[in-house]
Amino acid sequence: MKxxxxxxxxxxxxxxxxxxxxxxxxxxxxxENYECFFCIVxxxxxxxxxxxxxxxxxxxxxxxxxxxxxxxxxxKSVIFVQSSVKEGAELHLLLSMPTxxxxxxxxxxxxxxxxxxxxRNIATYGFLGYPVLMAADILAYKAGVIPxxxxxxxxxxxxxxxVRRFNFLxxxxxxxxxxxxxxxxxxxxxxxxxxxSKSYGNEIHMSDNPATIRxxxxxxxxxxxxxxxxxxxxxxxxxxxxxxxxxxxxxQEHVAEECRNASIGCVACKQRxxxxxxxxxxxLYEKRQKLAQRPxxxxxxxxxxxxxxxxxxxxxxxxxxxxxxxxxx
Numbered sequence: 005m006k007x008x009x010x011x012x013x014x015x016x017x018x019x020x021x022x023x024x025x026x027x028x029x030x031x032x033x034x035x036e037n038y039e040c041f042f043c044i045v046x047x048x049x050x051x052x053x054x055x056x057x058x059x060x061x062x063x064x065x066x067x068x069x070x071x072x073x074x075x076x077x078x079x080k081s082v083i084f085v086q087s088s089v090k091e092g093a094e095l096h097l098l099l100s101m102p103t104x105x106x107x108x109x110x111x112x113x114x115x116x117x118x119x120x121x122x123x124r125n126i127a128t129y130g131f132l133g134y135p136v137l138m139a140a141d142i143l144a145y146k147a148g149v150i151p152x153x154x155x156x157x158x159x160x161x162x163x164x165x166x167v168r169r170f171n172f173l174x175x176x177x178x179x180x181x182x183x184x185x186x187x188x189x190x191x192x193x194x195x196x197x198x199x200x201s202k203s204y205g206n207e208i209h210m211s212d213n214p215a216t217i218r219x220x221x222x223x224x225x226x227x228x229x230x231x232x233x234x235x236x237x238x239x240x241x242x243x244x245x246x247x248x249x250x251x252x253x254x255x256q257e258h259v260a261e262e263c264r265n266a267s268i269g270c271v272a273c274k275q276r277x278x279x280x281x282x283x284x285x286x287x288l289y290e291k292r293q294k295l296a297q298r299p300x301x302x303x304x305x306x307x308x309x310x311x312x313x314x315x316x317x318x319x320x321x322x323x324x325x326x327x328x329x330x331x332x333x
Contacts, residue, residue, distance in 0.1 A: 010147035015063035084309035
């Protein structure tokens with residue numbers, strides 16, 4: 005029997021190349037060996053973006069199109085929107101009852117995001133409780149494998165603690181303890197050298213057309229000490245080099261030597277990089293263009309996925325209500 009995977013992604017904007025290499029490529033691989041539940045977590049988007057939801061539905065559709073264009077197959081994976089499965093909200097409520105307040109307060113990303121988003125009113129009940137909502141996302145489908153980066157490990161650990169406490173308190177084995185599956189990848193910077201992020205406006209989107217990709221690559225920050233083409237460069241401080249490492253790792257040593265020996269100029273180096281990225285993304289871009297013309301078909305896939313996810317979540321909630329002595333009319 006295949007293990008079950010859950011992976012969620014917030015609909016906060018178009019997915020960028022960092023999302024693609026860091027998560028989406030891994031999701032496409034996982035669906036070949038696991039029973040995968042891939043969820044667009046719109047409730048999670050509200051924990052920090054509840055004040056303005058004007059673009060929420062467009063963002064949901066765009067993420068679904070990005071996933072499908074990258075090769076996530078609705079015949080192999082369950083693709084759905086979080087809020088379409090109301091059982092997740094009920095499970096979040098029930099799990100919040102025995103979860104100690106101190107557990108959610110100690111999550112490192114809680115205080116970190118409060119600092120990062122200073123000035124925005126996110127000191128809310130919903131934001132504080134999002135680790136329990138994340139646990140409910142995982143446990144509603146009794147997922148055993150959760151692909152995450154190292155920064156998300158505390159969230160998986162609190163989910164495991166919630167499982168142990170719930171099973172102990174209600175003398176049951178309703179939930180399995182999920183295991184983190186670390187995903188390691190080269191962290192892509194934005195074109196300005198900072199973290200690739202919508203908030204910085206420095207991202208290259210999965211949906212960008214070839215002309216836009218060329219323009220953005222041309223704007224990438226290079227070694228500030230390399231003023232002339234004949235000056236030797238330092239690839240380790242060069243944004244294009246980080247993209248070479250991610251997209252064509254077999255060429256990274258050659259590219260680094262070219263830079264250090266000044267055998268290629270930055271303009272030519274970036275033009276070649278743009279060709280590499282465009283070639284890699286061409287099949288996705290072509291498929292995306294076709295999917296974007298059939299939004300109803302994409303929504304049908306999400307609707308079908310929600311139905312499949314709901315069947316699993318309903319069975320889980322029946323188990324939970326039974327051990328908690330709650331009536332299920």
